[in-house]
Amino acid sequence: xxxxxxxxxxxxxxxxxxxxxxxxxxxxxxxxxxxxxxxxxxxxxxxxxxxxxxxxxxxxxxxxxxxxxxxxxxxxxxxxxxxxxxxxxxxxxxxxxxxxxxxxxxxxxxxxxxxxxxxxxxxxxxxxxxxxxxxxxxxxxxxxxxxxxxxxxxxxxxxxxxxxxxxxxxxxxxxxxxxxxxxxxxxxxxxxxxxxxxxxxxxxxxxxxxxxxxxxxxxxxxxxxxxxxxxxxxxxxxxxxxxxxxxxxxxxxxxxxxxxxxxxxxxxxxxxxxxxxxxxxxxxxxxxxxxxxxxxxxxxxxxxxxxxxxxxxxxxxxxxxxxxxxxxxxxxxxxxxxxxxxxxxxxxxxxxxxxxxxxxxxxxxxxxxxxxxxxxxxxxxxxxxxxxxxxxxxxxxxxxxxxxxxxxxxxxxxxxxxxxxxxxxxxxxxxxxxxxxxxxxxxxxxxxxxxxxxxxxxxxxxxx
Ligand SMILES: *Cc1c(COP(=O)(O)O)cnc(C)c1O
Numbered sequence: 001x002x003x004x005x006x007x008x009x010x011x012x013x014x015x016x017x018x019x020x021x022x023x024x025x026x027x028x029x030x031x032x033x034x035x036x037x038x039x040x041x042x043x044x045x046x047x048x049x050x051x052x053x054x055x056x057x058x059x060x061x062x063x064x065x066x067x068x069x070x071x072x073x074x075x076x077x078x079x080x081x082x083x084x085x086x087x088x089x090x091x092x093x094x095x096x097x098x099x100x101x102x103x104x105x106x107x108x109x110x111x112x113x114x115x116x117x118x119x120x121x122x123x124x125x126x127x128x129x130x131x132x133x134x135x136x137x138x139x140x141x142x143x144x145x146x147x148x149x150x151x152x153x154x155x156x157x158x159x160x161x162x163x164x165x166x167x168x169x170x171x172x173x174x175x176x177x178x179x180x181x182x183x184x185x186x187x188x189x190x191x192x193x194x195x196x197x198x199x200x201x202x203x204x205x206x207x208x209x210x211x212x213x214x215x216x217x218x219x220x221x222x223x224x225x226x227x228x229x230x231x232x233x234x235x236x237x238x239x240x241x242x243x244x245x246x247x248x249x250x251x252x253x254x255x256x257x258x259x260x261x262x263x264x265x266x267x268x269x270x271x272x273x274x275x276x277x278x279x280x281x282x283x284x285x286x287x288x289x290x291x292x293x294x295x296x297x298x299x300x301x302x303x304x305x306x307x308x309x310x311x312x313x314x315x316x317x318x319x320x321x322x323x324x325x326x327x328x329x330x331x332x333x334x335x336x337x338x339x340x341x342x343x344x345x346x347x348x349x350x351x352x353x354x355x356x357x358x359x360x361x362x363x364x365x366x367x368x369x370x371x372x373x374x375x376x377x378x379x380x381x382x383x384x385x386x387x388x389x390x391x392x393x394x395x396x397x398x399x400x401x402x403x404x405x406x407x408x409x410x411x412x413x414x415x416x417x418x419x420x421x422x423x424x425x426x427x428x429x430x431x432x433x434x435x436x437x438x439x440x441x442x443x444x445x446x447x448x449x450x451x452x453x454x455x456x457x458x459x460x461x462x463x464x
Contacts, residue, residue: 285388
């Protein structure tokens with residue numbers, strides 16, 4: 001029988017003198033999913049990438065999104081998840097549309113904003129939640145702890161809502177989230193609880209970290225749903241393949257532009273290319289946190305600390321967590337702190353990847369231009385992607401098939417859209433019911449002893 005894909009750590013070759021002991025074993029997908037991170041704080045990587053032919057991909061033309069998800073996930077999870085189970089998981093994960101909007105010539109925008117929190121993060125979080133539920137130890141409940149400064153928490157919370165056998169506790173800093181974000185987090189309900197902490201985001205993160213490493217709480221079956229979990233990368237390979245299948249002509253190559261922060265989304269495209277998708281270039285525009293475009297230009301990596309606050313706030317990242325996976329795929333090693341242990345093959349990277357920093361000024365100008373020229377509405381993240389694509393096309397002087405990702409719904413940024421375009425963006429159904437929802441967060445001080453008591457009193461370990 002074919003041996004399943006195994007997952008190894010990006011830190012396995014580090015020097016043990018650094019403090020942590022490098023993890024030199026490999027684990028199954030199930031273990032990588034439930035652990036989230038390797039024991040040496042490295043990121044899990046598949047030891048083999050399954051292949052798709054262009055004919056396999058083209059067979060998805062005209063088919064629903066769930067079919068593409070089934071095809072891709074089925075290859076990665078062969079031998080680990082039964083086909084009928086996987087088919088139910090993808091059907092439950094993707095009950096919404098994935099619009100491909102034609103802009104001009106061979107240029108398209110893929111709108112990944114039709115999920116329950118109007119963010120592309122819904123795609124990955126929903127599938128990961130259902131895979132975790134499937135893989136949990138029989139009869140045991142899993143307890144997901146998440147610290148959030150806003151958006152990620154609601155995507156994760158919504159993704160797990162109603163998912164069997166899992167309870168979610170979202171910690172957020174009381175005075176650092178917007179009124180709308182608070183409402184979104186507090187009112188998910190059911191198996192998802194909001195915990196409002198009297199402190200800062202760092203306090204929330206520390207409380208979660210302390211709980212994870214507290215041996216006396218190990219019986220509570222904690223798991224994390226953070227963005228470095230490979231279970232969140234896998235679903236992000238799908239939409240590139242889906243888009244190509246719907247749009248490409250005979251043996252055509254595609255240019256994809258992915259507005260990037262922690263690089264998880266763009267990594268999905270890198271894997272899709274390695275699976276066999278004919279990607280001519282992966283364009284990875286960033287905002288003013290330009291550590292990556294600068295690295296491609298100079299070959300020297302230097303993180304930006306503290307990160308710069310830009311309009312596209314979900315991309316304010318001075319050292320992308322998934323950079324370690326990009327380095328690994330190109331033969332290099334970088335650790336969590338941003339220290340480079342081995343440089344990757346930068347020339348090979350540059351053949352596949354193009355990157356550029358898009359300033360806030362350019363982002364605003366792009367939102368105006370795109371509306372004026374093409375009648376499309378972009379929010380700041382999608383505008384970084386679109387402007388980055390335009391800059392790439394200017395430099396390369398090509399006119400290939402291009403897809404630029406819109407990663408959030410414009411209605412999430414009403415002030416910017418009203419200021420720049422003088423119109424009020426239409427609110428999608430998923431955001432419309434917010435006013436009528438009810439629910440209150442539990443309020444706790446930023447103290448571990450109090451948090452620990454709360455966990456011991458509240459969390460369940462067995463299915464009732
Ligand atoms: C998270 C996020 C991004 C960045 O995605 P990465 O995978 O972190 O690169 C871009 N746009 C929006 C709206 C996001 O929420």
